Amino acid sequence: MQEREEREALMEENRQAREASKAVREEEKLRKEKEREERSALKVIKEAEKAAEKERKDAERVCRQLNIGFHEVSFQREYWHEVFTPFLKAYQDGGTPNPDLSCNRHIKFGHFAEHARQLGADRVATGHYARLRTDGDGRVQLLAALDQTKDQSYFLAAVRQEGLGRPPLPLG
Incomplete structure (x- = not known):
C-alpha cells in the first residue's frame, strides 16, 4: 500500500514537473513571439522613418528646383x-x-x-x-x-x- 502511495506521489511530482516545464516552454515561446513582434514593429518604424526621410529630401530637391523655400x-x-x-x-x-x-x-x-x-x-x-x-x-x-x-x-x-x-x- 505504501509503495503504491509513493508511486502515486512520484507520478504527481512528475506531472507537476511536466506541467511546470510545459509552462516554462510556453512562456519562452510567448517571449520569443513578443520579441519577434517588437522587432517587426521596430523594423516597420525604421522603414517608415527611412521613407519619411526620403520624402523630405525629395521635397527639398523639388523646392530647390522650383526656387521656392522649403519649410518643415x-x-x-x-x-x-x-x-x-x-x-x-x-x-x-x-x-x-x-x-x-x-x-x-x-x-x-x-x-x-x-x-x-x-x-x-x-x-x-x-x-x-x-x-x-x-x-x-x-x-x-x-x-x-x-x-x-x-x-x-x-x-x-x-x-x-x-x-x-x-x-x-x-x-x-
Missing part, C-alpha cells in the same frame, strides 16, 4: 488627437473609419493650410486628382476627376467649404 513643420500632435485617436475609437466601436478623410480635413486642409497662409501662401497644392467648380452662390463644389481611374474626390469629401476654396487641383 510637424503636425504629429494634431494628427494624433484629430485623426489617429478618433480612428482608433471608431474602430473599437465597430466602425470602419477612413483616416485619410480626417487627415485631409484637419491636417492638410486645416493646420497645414493655415500654416502656409501664415507663411504668406495664397493656396496649397496637394496633388489630389479631383476638380473644383464655384457655383453661382460662390460655394465651391467638389467634382470627380476627369480620369475616373485616378479620381480622389472621395478623399476630399470631408474637407470644409473654406478649405476647398484654396487648393489648385491641376491633376483633376
Whole structure:
C-alpha cells in the first residue's frame, strides 16, 4: 500500500514537473513571439522613418528646383488627437473609419493650410486628382476627376467649404 502511495506521489511530482516545464516552454515561446513582434514593429518604424526621410529630401530637391523655400513643420500632435485617436475609437466601436478623410480635413486642409497662409501662401497644392467648380452662390463644389481611374474626390469629401476654396487641383 505504501509503495503504491509513493508511486502515486512520484507520478504527481512528475506531472507537476511536466506541467511546470510545459509552462516554462510556453512562456519562452510567448517571449520569443513578443520579441519577434517588437522587432517587426521596430523594423516597420525604421522603414517608415527611412521613407519619411526620403520624402523630405525629395521635397527639398523639388523646392530647390522650383526656387521656392522649403519649410518643415510637424503636425504629429494634431494628427494624433484629430485623426489617429478618433480612428482608433471608431474602430473599437465597430466602425470602419477612413483616416485619410480626417487627415485631409484637419491636417492638410486645416493646420497645414493655415500654416502656409501664415507663411504668406495664397493656396496649397496637394496633388489630389479631383476638380473644383464655384457655383453661382460662390460655394465651391467638389467634382470627380476627369480620369475616373485616378479620381480622389472621395478623399476630399470631408474637407470644409473654406478649405476647398484654396487648393489648385491641376491633376483633376
